[in-house]
Amino acid sequence: MARVALVTGGSRGIGAAISIALRDAGYKVAANYAGNDEAASAFTTETGIPVYKWSVADYDACVAGIAKVEADLGPVEVLVNNAGITRDAMFHRMTREQWNEVINTNLNGAFNMTHPVWSGMRDRKFGRVITISSINGQKGQMGQANYSAAKAGDIGFTKALAQEGAKAGITVNVIAPGYIGTDMVMAVPEKVRESIIAQIPVGRLGEPAEIARCVVFLASDEAGFITGSTLTANGGQYIT
Numbered sequence: 001m002a003r004v005a006l007v008t009g010g011s012r013g014i015g016a017a018i019s020i021a022l023r024d025a026g027y028k029v030a031a032n033y034a035g036n037d038e039a040a041s042a043f044t045t046e047t048g049i050p051v052y053k054w055s056v057a058d059y060d061a062c063v064a065g066i067a068k069v070e071a072d073l074g075p076v077e078v079l080v081n082n083a084g085i086t087r088d089a090m091f092h093r094m095t096r097e098q099w100n101e102v103i104n105t106n107l108n109g110a111f112n113m114t115h116p117v118w119s120g121m122r123d124r125k126f127g128r129v130i131t132i133s134s135i136n137g138q139k140g141q142m143g144q145a146n147y148s149a150a151k152a153g154d155i156g157f158t159k160a161l162a163q164e165g166a167k168a169g170i171t172v173n174v175i176a177p178g179y180i181g182t183d184m185v186m187a188v189p190e191k192v193r194e195s196i197i198a199q200i201p202v203g204r205l206g207e208p209a210e211i212a213r214c215v216v217f218l219a220s221d222e223a224g225f226i227t228g229s230t231l232t233a234n235g236g237q238y239i240t
């Protein structure tokens with residue numbers, strides 16, 4: 001029986017690549033998204049992967065959304081916490097809204113999505129929770145105090161939960177991508193982007209599919225001995 005995988009922010013960018021790679025690996029995939037109906041509709045038409053709209057920042061919406069996915073496809077066995085946003089500003093100019101939006105989506109979103117599927121994974125003695133953090137959660141980034149805090153929080157969350165899940169057959173891991181060529185990075189001014197690429201030893205941005213392959217590996221039955229780990233994929237930009 002094909003396992004069920006739910007990918008948040010799964011209709012665009014890195015998440016879309018993850019959804020497609022999991023589908024190609026034989027999973028029944030559900031892709032969640034927040035508001036870009038046009039992109040989601042194009043994605044589902046192109047791939048045949050069903051899309052589900054709710055915000056990961058809203059706990060009750062996550063509970064209802066997961067219930068709908070499970071009614072359609074079956075219990076979620078692989079959860080990929082990929083949805084994320086940036087609201088960059090130097091700290092002296094950062095508003096409480098910018099802080100809260102990023103923490104609510106990028107960190108609380110991981111809680112809001114993982115908490116409702118956790119008991120089912122424990123009962124079934126199998127689960128994979130994979131969260132997409134960032135190089136900037138590992139090293140910090142000026143202008144991103146909110147984003148760096150949330151992404152570092154995702155790593156701590158993973159390390160704690162891995163210990164709780166181990167005996168129940170649940171692995172919990174985090175991937176820390178470097179700069180990947182998606183809308184999020186293409187929104188950065190070209191000059192800044194060029195200076196970022198100059199700092200990447202392999203001399204290019206990463207591709208969404210390169211992160212998706214990491215997810216497929218961590219989701220597999222064969223990766224059952226790997227838990228609590230941070231898989232860094234950043235072209236050598238920051239070596240931990």
Ligand code: NDP
Pocket residue numbers: 008009010011012013014015032033034035036037039040054055056057082083084085105132133134135176177178179180181182183184185
């Ligand atoms: P994109 O901006 O290209 O896509 C973000 C996706 O997340 C979209 O599908 C969006 O939905 C969804 N999303 C945003 N907010 C919410 C929400 N509240 N609830 C549900 N879905 C939401 O981002 P990327 O593909 O670049 O990034 C994906 C992840 O990878 C993020 O967590 C990001 O922080 C992380 N990352 C990205 C890097 C990069 O260089 N691109 C580097 C390191 C980490 P919608 O389409 O409806 O807007």
